[in-house]
Amino acid sequence: DIQMTQSPSSLSASVGDRVTITCRASQDIRYYLAWYQQKPGTVPKLLIYGASTLQSGVPSRFSGSGSGTDFTLTISSLQPEDVATYYCQTYDSAPQTFGQGTKVDVK
Amino acid sequence: EVQLLESGGALVQPGGSLRLSCAAFEFTFSSHFMSWVRQAPGKGLEWVSTVSSTGRNTYYSDSVKGRVTISRANSKNTLFLQMNSLRAEDTAVYYCAKVRASETYYDAYDYWGQGTLVTVSS
Numbered sequence: 001d002i003q004m005t006q007s008p009s010s011l012s013a014s015v016g017d018r019v020t021i022t023c024r025a026s027q028d029i030r031y032y033l034a035w036y037q038q039k040p041g042t043v044p045k046l047l048i049y050g051a052s053t054l055q056s057g058v059p060s061r062f063s064g065s066g067s068g069t070d071f072t073l074t075i076s077s078l079q080p081e082d083v084a085t086y087y088c089q090t091y092d093s094a095p096q097t098f099g100q101g102t103k104v105d106v107k
Numbered sequence: 108e109v110q111l112l113e114s115g116g117a118l119v120q121p122g123g124s125l126r127l128s129c130a131a132f133e134f135t136f137s138s139h140f141m142s143w144v145r146q147a148p149g150k151g152l153e154w155v156s157t158v159s160s161t162g163r164n165t166y167y168s169d170s171v172k173g174r175v176t177i178s179r180a181n182s183k184n185t186l187f188l189q190m191n192s193l194r195a196e197d198t199a200v201y202y203c204a205k206v207r208a209s210e211t212y213y214d215a216y217d218y219w220g221q222g223t224l225v226t227v228s229s
Contacts, residue, residue, distance in 0.1 A: 091215060
């Protein structure tokens with residue numbers, strides 16, 4: 001089974017900061033990676049699919065990159081509404097796997 | 108607007124059974140693979156199962172394999188999850204989720220239901 005390791009597990013940054021979250025797969029998953037945002041008490045929301053394609057309606061400050069085993073989610077300028085837990089997910093094969101999540105707070 | 112409405116969650120004793128349903132609206136249900144994803148209280152997301160658009164192919168996590176059956180009724184735009192031999196560790200909110208692109212397993216989930224809570228406890 002593919003393991004997905006996210007880092008850091010949590011971070012706190014100031015409004016306007018550039019924030020980077022990484023996700024590493026235990027084996028090559030090509031570009032079959034998605035990023036989700038889950039705000040407290042809400043349903044997960046798709047941000048990025050295919051490792052780097054922005055889902056319709058998602059602000060352009062979010063971007064994704066990577067392929068193979070190493071992937072990155074970047075928030076170019078952190079906003080107060082970005083407080084959430086972020087998950088990566090691979091759909092390269094079964095079983096699918098989510099990362100353990102990265103909790104993002106604003107200082 | 109696409110909607111997914113889960114139902115069937117309940118408090119059930121260990122060893123019991125439960126059937127979850129997910130009614131789908133405003134998209135061509137029969138063209139999309141569908142999945143169940145769960146989230147234990149205060150924990151992260153865990154993929155449970157996926158079914159192909161026709162229902163012919165099914166996929167399960169190791170943690171539920173042999174105890175859970177995913178199915179769908181395309182004529183009724185409804186997804187199901189039959190859960191047997193339930194354990195305390197199955198306690199979670201269960202979400203149904205739609206695969207973004209049609210006729211493929213290999214894509215992300217673009218719509219999620221609000222979830223239904225399954226509590227396994229005596």
